[in-house]
Amino acid sequence: MHMSDGLISTPVAAVAAAGAAVLIAVAAAKVKKSTRSDLVPLTGVLGAFVFAAQMVNFAIPGTGSSGHIIGGVLLAAFLGPWAAFLALTAVLVIQCLVFADGGLLALGCNILNMAATSCLVAYPLVFRPVAGRSPSAPRIMAASVAACVVALELGALLVSAETELSGVxxxxxxxxxxxxxxxxxxxxxxxxxxxxxxxxFVHRTRPALLYTATEEGEEPARKVHWRAVAVIALAAIVVGGGLSLAASSSPDGLEWSIEKITGSTEVVPQSAVAAAAGSLQEATAAMPDYNSTLAGIIGAAMVMLTLWGVCAMISTRSRKVKQM
Amino acid sequence: MSKIDSTLATLHALDRGEAQSCPSYASGAAACLLATLVYLAVMLSVPLQQLSRLVWMAAYPIVWSSLAGVGYGRLFVQSLYALPFIVFVGIFNPVFDTAPAFSLGGVVVSQGWVSFLSILLRGMLSVQAVLLLLRVCGFARICHTLRSWHVPAVFVAQLMLVYRYLGVLLEELRTMSRARMARAYGQRHLSLSLWGAMAGQLFLRSVERAGRVHRAMLARGFNGTMPCYVDAAGAGPDATAGRAVWVAGWAAVFGVLRFAPLDSLFRYNIIS
Known part of the structure; x- marks a missing residue:
């Protein structure tokens, strides 16, 4: 689900980055105020744990293929929503910078799509109410599946909205x-x-390690149950309604492309010399139906290849000079 | 090489610091980060139908990688790994946008294919710019820059801790994976229950390690914030001037690449 920079426009990236920055500031303030003195190192190490756990694939039942976890709800179940959000955001930043997983400008989008939906929405509004105060193994499983489905669906909704708003x-x-x-x-x-x-597994072996809302003095889980349902329903209506309006008012793919092409058909030679050169080119060219778009692309690509070659030669020469 | 091994190799290569003698290293991580952000904003503002202008935008990673002594070919290959999700989203453009863009040897290429290639190129160029940023500056210097830009200290501490312990936990995971593989008799994929037990074990080890880390941090006077790397290259008036020149110079280049009529060099006079 990591969005690349190639899929978003600058305004969408800027709005998402602003939203993510506000959430990071709130999360940092919450973690700083936490009564748990070990929360900072625990959050860091568990962020690394989720990253490492993503490296091991498991077999997906009935498909013959394999997959790995994202880990948002998992982290929230150990750390609480805000610390988990911070840890997963740190993981996303490192995935972006170190492993090129997701774009730098798209980072705000990815934080909202993956970290915010799972840690700040699905965990408090779905996982905790379903799991209850003293969860059994079946309730934990049911809560995990429900929360992860909600988190991923919300993420998919956001990815769709961001991509459509970017017009790519x-x-x-x-x-x-x-x-x-x-x-x-x-x-x-x-x-x-x-x-x-x-x-x-953790519930069986070390149940005390699971996060409980009361340890941070938060509201008990059951009280937020109906409010959670109302919030999700309202969000679904607002987002769904907004998207359907956008879908009906926007032109479809073919109309969009015709609109685009009618706005960019001004390829006219600017001078008599250029026109003469053009007709000569047309008469002698191996592929006379090349037009200006293709010529521009090929020309730019040739310049970039030349630039690459020159740069490679210069850097090789400078390395040799340094070695001498 | 397994995924764990290749990830560890990437981390170790970054820790070695490949590009410490290039001019951009001397101008400081803040200048590099700022120039990269400006580049991404300008590059993404290029309309999808202007593929040739996007190709011109490749000048930044090509020239910067040369200055940094990082092979552009390797960067190019690494940026290919980022393509699958972009392809998934962009592949519908050729299907739904069938208006002709140009013809190639009698075969009409649609606007959808041009926009699809533009999306791929945007994704690859952004990945190349980010990879270069990290190669040149290193993760610690970027964290320091974020701190100087008033990003919350707790979050910067998280970045540093996750990065630091990623390598440590991956070593641990590699040991566990090898032990499992030695007893798996060629069975590559883990069943879900077995995977759960393995991830659970890794979690318990991580928590124990976090406890040890916390005690060690307290013993060394930890007060809630992590000490940051001091960027020796970024101090003094010369460094400030160098930063300004680096960012302003690149911004001017991006402006030319974005707005100058470079296409006309080929469009009107060579081929029409």
């Missing part, structure tokens, strides 16, 4: 949304099962 896909909003939500429903189920298995 010719796929209509409704089709893109349907594709994303169906795929992420399956991914969410797998994520939920994997999260439930790990939490079940």
């Amino acid at each position: 896909t010719a796929l209509s909003t409704a089709r893109f949304l349907m594709l994303m939500t169906v795929i992420h429903l399956a991914i969410g189920m797998c994520e939920g099962l994997a999260t439930g298995v790990v939490l079940g």
